[in-house]
Amino acid sequence: MAKSPEVLAQTMIDNLPEKTGKSLSEWQAVVSASGLAKHGEIMKLLKGEHGVTHGFANLIAQKSLGNLDTSDDDLVRNQYKGKESLKPIHDAVVEFVKTLGDGLEISPKKTSVSLRRKKQFALIQPSTKTRIDLGINLKGFAAEGRLEAMSGMCTHKVRLSSVEDFDADVKAWLTDAFARAG
Secondary structure, three states: OOOOHHHHHHHHHHHHHHHHOOOHHHHHHHHHHHOOOOHHHHHHHHHHHHOOOHHHHHHHHHHHOOOOOOOHHHHHHHHOOOOHHHHHHHHHHHHHHOOOOOOOEEEEOOOOEEEEOOOEEEEEEEOOOOOEEEEEOOOOOOOEOOEEEOOOOOOEEEEEOOHHHOOHHHHHHHHHHHHHOO
């Protein structure tokens, strides 16, 4: 199974001293002493003045700004600020996918929640104050009716404005996508 973003970040943190000559806390002290507060500025400092590679510079910048120190619950809660009426839809989708079988990984990001098995099969994204876009990976499936074509990590999306919109059709599409991801 693929490593989670948290595990990958921790591996990078563990490798910082060997690869860059300083630990994360030492790099955070460098950033703090610089007085810089924007991600791009910190990246420029680390890459330009200290020769840190892009991946490690991004990790140091993100950790220095506190962007990677948010719990999954905080990430989801922040997605629904001002969109609280959509949270029951999110919860219904999550509760349903938990019943689909083994290997499920629920991975909240800043603006969406990725649903993965061996690969991503769906994405929950509160797109507006009145709608969640549920991305579903159904390669080869015809887009028709509520199942709209989209590009990117998911091949289709369904617009959900109420818990009632999360009906048997949507559950069947998610079940199929889950099975294909295994």
